[in-house]
Amino acid sequence: MIGDKITAAAFGIKPEKEKRLMLGNEAVAFGAWEAGVKVVASYPGTPSTEITEVISKLPDVNVQWAPNEKVATEVAFGAAMAGARSLTCMKHVGVNVAADPIFTAAYTGVSGGMVIAVADDPAMHSSQNEQDSRYYARAAHIPMLEPADSQECADFVKLAYGLSEQLDTPVFLRLTTRIAHARSQVEMNERADVPVKPYQKDVMKNVMMPGMARKRHLHVEKREKFLEEAANMMPINRVEIRDAKVGIVTSGACYQYVREALPEASTLKLGMVYPLPMTLIRDFASKVEKLIVIEELEGLIEKDIAAAGIAVEGKSLTGIQGELSVEKLRSIFKGEPAPQVEGVEDLPARPPVLCPGCPHRGVFFVLNRLGLRVMGDIGCYTLAALPPLNAIDACLCMGASIGMASGAERAHGKEFSKKTVAVLGDSTFIHSGITGLVDAVYNQESITVLILDNRITGMTGHQQNPATGLDIHGQPAPQLNLEKMVEACGVKDIQVVDPFDLAAMHQAVSGAVSRDEVSVIIARRPCALLSKQPIFALHIDGCKNCGACMKLSCPAIERGANGVSINPALCVGCGMCVQVCPFKAIKSGEEA
Amino acid sequence: MNTKFDLVIVGVGGQGTLLASKILGRLALNAGLGVKVSEVHGMSQRGGSVITHVRVGQEVFAPMVPLGQADYLLSFELLEAARAAAYLKQDGVAIVNTQRISPMPVVTGAMAYPETPEALLDGHRFEATDALRMAIQAGNQKALNLVLLGMLARHLDFSNEAWYEAIGACVPRKTLDVNIKAFDMGRMVVDQ
Numbered sequence: 110m111i112g113d114k115i116t117a118a119a120f121g122i123k124p125e126k127e128k129r130l131m132l133g134n135e136a137v138a139f140g141a142w143e144a145g146v147k148v149v150a151s152y153p154g155t156p157s158t159e160i161t162e163v164i165s166k167l168p169d170v171n172v173q174w175a176p177n178e179k180v181a182t183e184v185a186f187g188a189a190m191a192g193a194r195s196l197t198c199m200k201h202v203g204v205n206v207a208a209d210p211i212f213t214a215a216y217t218g219v220s221g222g223m224v225i226a227v228a229d230d231p232a233m234h235s236s237q238n239e240q241d242s243r244y245y246a247r248a249a250h251i252p253m254l255e256p257a258d259s260q261e262c263a264d265f266v267k268l269a270y271g272l273s274e275q276l277d278t279p280v281f282l283r284l285t286t287r288i289a290h291a292r293s294q295v296e297m298n299e300r301a302d303v304p305v306k307p308y309q310k311d312v313m314k315n316v317m318m319p320g321m322a323r324k325r326h327l328h329v330e331k332r333e334k335f336l337e338e339a340a341n342m343m344p345i346n347r348v349e350i351r352d353a354k355v356g357i358v359t360s361g362a363c364y365q366y367v368r369e370a371l372p373e374a375s376t377l378k379l380g381m382v383y384p385l386p387m388t389l390i391r392d393f394a395s396k397v398e399k400l401i402v403i404e405e406l407e408g409l410i411e412k413d414i415a416a417a418g419i420a421v422e423g424k425s426l427t428g429i430q431g432e433l434s435v436e437k438l439r440s441i442f443k444g445e446p447a448p449q450v451e452g453v454e455d456l457p458a459r460p461p462v463l464c465p466g467c468p469h470r471g472v473f474f475v476l477n478r479l480g481l482r483v484m485g486d487i488g489c490y491t492l493a494a495l496p497p498l499n500a501i502d503a504c505l506c507m508g509a510s511i512g513m514a515s516g517a518e519r520a521h522g523k524e525f526s527k528k529t530v531a532v533l534g535d536s537t538f539i540h541s542g543i544t545g546l547v548d549a550v551y552n553q554e555s556i557t558v559l560i561l562d563n564r565i566t567g568m569t570g571h572q573q574n575p576a577t578g579l580d581i582h583g584q585p586a587p588q589l590n591l592e593k594m595v596e597a598c599g600v601k602d603i604q605v606v607d608p609f610d611l612a613a614m615h616q617a618v619s620g621a622v623s624r625d626e627v628s629v630i631i632a633r634r635p636c637a638l639l640s641k642q643p644i645f646a647l648h649i650d651g652c653k654n655c656g657a658c659m660k661l662s663c664p665a666i667e668r669g670a671n672g673v674s675i676n677p678a679l680c681v682g683c684g685m686c687v688q689v690c691p692f693k694a695i696k697s698g699e700e701a
Numbered sequence: 702m703n704t705k706f707d708l709v710i711v712g713v714g715g716q717g718t719l720l721a722s723k724i725l726g727r728l729a730l731n732a733g734l735g736v737k738v739s740e741v742h743g744m745s746q747r748g749g750s751v752i753t754h755v756r757v758g759q760e761v762f763a764p765m766v767p768l769g770q771a772d773y774l775l776s777f778e779l780l781e782a783a784r785a786a787a788y789l790k791q792d793g794v795a796i797v798n799t800q801r802i803s804p805m806p807v808v809t810g811a812m813a814y815p816e817t818p819e820a821l822l823d824g825h826r827f828e829a830t831d832a833l834r835m836a837i838q839a840g841n842q843k844a845l846n847l848v849l850l851g852m853l854a855r856h857l858d859f860s861n862e863a864w865y866e867a868i869g870a871c872v873p874r875k876t877l878d879v880n881i882k883a884f885d886m887g888r889m890v891v892d893q
Contacts, residue, residue: 130726130736155742234741258737291764292726292738362764369762435767448769450786452821457780457812459804461714461749489747497809570742659809664748667803668810 127297133262133288136295137226138163140263141196144270145303146170147221148188150181152540153569154200155235156289157228161198162572165581169300174572174581177507177540178203182210182225189223189279190315192306194270198226201242202506206541208245211279215249216325217315218277220306222270225251228284231405232432235286235568237487237506239431241406246281246383250329252336253281253383254345255361259293265380268345276332283382285405287362287432333384341388345380348393356397358390358410358421363403363433370438385410387417394419401426405433463492465665466637466681469561471608473500474661474685475615476530481622484517486510486533486542489568490561498662501532508533508541514556515549526555527622533558536566536574539589543598549627550599557621557628561608562591563636571639595629602628609634611688637681647675647682651694658686658695704734705758706857707766711785712777713802714749720871721775721846722753728859728867729757739764750781773856774822775849778802779829783818786825795822796852798832798845828852828890835886841876844883851887 131139137160141149149172151161165172171188175181178199185197199207204227211225227245230236246253254269256262262284269280313321340346352373359367360379367376377393379385394400394414402411402423411423426441427433436447463470473493476483477500485491485501486509494501503513514531533542538560549556566572573579578588595603602624606617614632621628634640652672659668665679666686675686675695687695708725712718722738729736739754754766768787776782776797789795797819806812819827832848839848847868854864865881872880 128730130730130738132740159742287739287764290740290742292722292740293736293761293764294730365762365764369767434765435763436769439767447767448787450821453784453786456784456815456818456821457804457806459713459748459750459780459784461747462805464747492747495805656810662805662809664805664808667808 128294129297130292131259131295132159132290132292133256133259133284134159134228134290135163136259136262137198137266137282137284138167139295139297140266141224141270142167142170143263143298143300144222144267145194145301146196146224146270147193147305148185148195149173149197150175150184150195151198152176152178152181152203153566153572154178154203154228155569156230156286157198157200157203157226157284158569158572159289160196160226161581164196172581174574176575178207179209182207182214185223185225186210186214186219186279189219189221189273190217191220191308193221194223194303195221196224196226199228200236201227201229201240202236202238203227204242204245205240206507208249211245211251212249213317213322214279215251215329216317216322218325218328219273219279220309222273223279224266224269224273224282225279226266226282226284228286228289229406230286232286237504239406241409242281242283243382243409244407246283247409250333251279251281251383252276252381253283254380255283255382256288256380257361257364257378258288259291259295261380262288263295265345276336277328278332281383283361285362337384337387340381340384340386343381343386346386346389347378347380348389349376349378350396351375353396354398355401356393356399357401357403358393358414359403360410361405363405366433366435366438367403370435371442379410382410385413387413390414391417391419394421403427403433403438460495461492462495462664463489463662464637465663465679466640466683468563468608468632468634468637469493470498470661470663470683471611471614471685472532472559472561472632473498474689475611475618476500476532477660478615479618480528481618482517482529484510484513484529484531486531486537487568488534488537488561490532490534496662497660507537508545511542511545511549511556511558514558515545515552515554518554518556523555523625526557530557530559530618530622533560534567535560535562535564535576535591536572538591539575543594546595546598546600546627546629554627555625557618557630559618559630559632560591560595562631562633564633565636565639567636567638571636591631595631600627600629602626603631604629605631605633607634608632609683609685611685637683647680647684647687647695647697649673649675649695651692653692653694655691657691658689661685661689706772707770708755708757708773708775708853709766709771709785709788710753710755710775710777711781712751713781714747714751716751716777717843717846718751718753718777721850722755724846724850724867724871725755725757727870728863731863731867732859735759735761737761737764750784752785773853775853777845777849780804780814780818783815783821786821789822789825791824792826794826794828794856796849797827797829798849799829800831800833830890832887835890836883839883839886840879841883844876844880847880847883848887848890851884852890854884854888
């Protein structure tokens with residue numbers, strides 16, 4: 110059956126000797142490349158970003174950053190429909206953006222194989238929620254594989270291409286942070302020669318009007334029934350019988366935690382988490398006294414097993430919050446709580462902060478001074494919500510700041526917008542802020558929008574975007590002109606300001622909020638980690654310890670009993686503190 | 702030969718902790734050992750606490766070291782060493798750079814930097830040195846990684862050649878001499 114046939118060897122891939130230590134994300138990239146992927150389109154999002162970055166450095170593959178996950182998925186779908194193996198990668202919340210094409214691509218199916226790699230982030234190391242992307246697999250009726258280490262990342266992505274082409278469907282590859290960002294050994298192989306299939310017009314398959322879609326929906330159901338049966342025989346769904354007292358159904362990182370914390374337990378390791386191999390599970394359950402599902406986030410597998418009438422436990426023991434770990438499982442199942450050290454909780458926390466010389470600092474310092482309500486967005490600048498800047502009121506999802514500001518105005522009237530702004534980055538504006546701005550102009554709001562244009566996608570580690578003028582390889586690309594884009598949306602009041610110039614920023618914002626029309630301020634200066642700005646030696650003379658400069662929240666300025674000092678190792682000489690000091694005690698010296 | 706050990710590396714985003722784990726991973730791989738390394742991405746350039754787990758052994762399951770199970774704690778900063786104290790097992794060794802980097806609550810004056818954060822590591826073997834100063838002596842403050850790895854090397858059974866090979870495979874060629882020098886200096890550190 111399917112599972113027996115589809116192995117890496119079936120692709121004619123012969124192993125080489127070299128083994129490398131790779132992130133799960135790198136292994137997905139190499140696995141896809143070895144499987145002959147031709148087109149990759151993604152939008153960056155932690156913890157998925159490195160897949161696309163790594164594959165962009167490999168030969169014979171078209172790789173691009175797209176403006177958002179929806180476009181990325183459509184590009185990957187177009188390539189697959191046209192006959193090439195394609196890949197799109199995103200974080201869990203990216204699937205929300207891409208869901209529209211994904212759900213219907215499940216109906217049309219593919220021609221070349223299409224893999225959608227999605228990285229969930231249990232415990233929210235770098236995310237705004239803990240949504241479980243396995244629900245998308247179920248809702249869209251798309252198969253989902255879940256690897257448990259880097260070697261499986263490489264192997265499963267190859268398997269996914271085979272499944273995709275054989276079953277005529279996109280296939281999800283689900284990672285979590287601890288798989289995506291953990292290194293383990295991977296065997297390197299040669300790239301398979303998978304030619305692009307000729308393009309074929311097929312209206313019944315690819316034009317999803319109701320008449321055609323009804324027929325394709327039947328195909329989706331038939332395919333899924335077939336796969337539910339085949340799943341029972343797939344080698345990646347693996348029973349390991351040890352002690353018969355407890356049998357554990359698990360997958361991904363949780364499998365590793367189970368093997369370490371409960372080495373005696375029998376396991377059913379699921380390589381495919383949707384659809385489930387229910388016959389195999391029933392058989393496994395009959396061989397053990399007690400069946401337990403250990404899964405992070407939602408109790409999805411547990412509920413399906415329970416619905417099939419099999420006695421099972423899971424979430425009542427492990428909960429749905431955060432990540433699981435070896436020590437959590439030891440604590441839950443063996444009553445061995447993790448050791449704690451008294452006093453650690455009282456240590457000063459070290460949250461991430463805006464870097465010294467970050468251009469966002471100037472913007473939020475001014476917004477704080479003006480006492481404005483700030484509808485925030487997703488990016489490094491969300492850190493401005495923390496003290497002492499305290500300059501973000503709300504942060505929901507990519508691009509939401511503009512819509513939130515419009516909605517708040519609708520709720521309270523135009524006066525409300527005289528004390529409110531929306532703030533979002535250049536990449537976030539392009540991702541999904543543009544439509545919000547079109548809406549605000551069309552519906553005649555009076556909101557003020559600040560686009561923080563730092564010439565890069567920052568928080569995810571410096572990816573190019575349409576406004577930077579460079580493509581994913583760092584090669585020149587047509588540059589989106591933000592001023593013209595904003596103007597084309599119908600905005601008349603547009604200002605471009607240097608965020609290092611606090612007085613100019615203050616004036617621009619106070620003017621914009623007072624006007625009864627949509628205003629846009631583009632705060633333009635490159636990310637501090639990119640810019641080669643001149644380093645000025647700052648020195649202090651006559652500090653009164655008033656604390657005014659501390660409101661900048663700059664890591665390079667430190668306060669002591671006798672006044673502030675500037676850490677020369679951190680200071681980049683942006684000069685904002687020079688502008689803020691009421692006693693002119695911070696002086697800018699000669700260029701170093 | 703220590704064919705099985707768990708190690709936790711902590712520091713402040715931007716200190717370059719990832720290079721140390723890369724070298725250790727390479728070292729284990731070259732020796733034919735199983736290895737898993739769990740990293741923190743995304744926030745690492747933003748000055749927050751960062752932690753990397755390195756696990757070496759014949760068969761490694763979880764990519765993170767369970768609390769109370771680390772054989773070694775490699776800390777790039779004093780306060781971060783204290784914060785990670787619970788990872789060390791009873792006879793585990795803390796190898797610590799004595800540099801103090803103030804976190805935001807200290808910078809703003811809301812909290813004080815603890816006078817002796819290392820007190821939280823009481824009961825563990827503790828090796829502290831001003832590794833930053835030694836790295837600068839070796840020729841580059843970024844070689845701080847290698848000073849700490851040199852100190853760690855005294856506890857592990859890998860040969861000098863194995864270390865040099867792993868270092869050579871992970872650092873840029875033009876910085877190799879400085880890095881080897883820093884590593885050798887770390888190996889010579891006398892317990893304080």
